[in-house]
Amino acid sequence: MSTHPSLTPISTNNASGAIGPYSQAIKAGDLLFVSGCIPMDPKTGEIVQGIEEQTTQTLKNLIAVVNAGGSELGKVVKTTVFLKNMNDFVIVNGIYAAAFGSHKPARSTVEVARLPRDVLVDIECIARCVRWKRLTMSLI
Numbered sequence: 001m002s003t004h005p006s007l008t009p010i011s012t013n014n015a016s017g018a019i020g021p022y023s024q025a026i027k028a029g030d031l032l033f034v035s036g037c038i039p040m041d042p043k044t045g046e047i048v049q050g051i052e053e054q055t056t057q058t059l060k061n062l063i064a065v066v067n068a069g070g071s072e073l074g075k076v077v078k079t080t081v082f083l084k085n086m087n088d089f090v091i092v093n094g095i096y097a098a099a100f101g102s103h104k105p106a107r108s109t110v111e112v113a114r115l116p117r118d119v120l121v122d123i124e125c126i127a128r129c130v131r132w133k134r135l136t137m138s139l140i
Helices: 051-068 086-100
Strands: 007-010 025-028 031-037 076-083 106-111 121-128
Touching (some): 031 076, 076 086, 086 121
Parallel strands (some): 076 106
Antiparallel strands (some): 025 031, 031 121
16 A cells, blocks of 8 residues: 555654654645654664653654644644653653743643653644745735
8 A cells, every 4th residue: 555645754864763664744735743753863863861851852853853844843733742751741841841932732741651662752743834825816
C-alpha cells in the first residue's frame, strides 16, 4: 500500500528520524499531524540525559518538524505531552511555556508507563500550515 496522493509525508534531518514505520509528520490539506518527538539529538542519534535537557531537545525536534511541514509554532493547534513521571510536570511545563511564549495551544498531558527508548518525555502536535494571503476585491 502507498500513501494516498492527498497526503504529504514530511521529513527533516533537523530532527530525530522516525524509529519505526511512520513519518515524522503528515500534511493533510491545511493540517500538519506531527508524530511524537523524543529527545534524540539528530546529529548524534543519542538520547540526551535529564528532564530539562530532554524537554528542550524534544521541543527543538518538534519545532524542526513543524517548520519542515510549512508551519510554525504559533500555528500549533493542539499538543499532547507524554511524561514518564508526572512529578516532572512543573519542569516540563516551564520549558514548554518558554518555547510557546504567549501562544497557548490546546494541550493534554498524560503520564505513561513507558516511552520509546525509555525517554522521559514525548510530545506530538497538530498545526495549521496555511499561509494567509490578503485578498482584495475591486468593485465594478
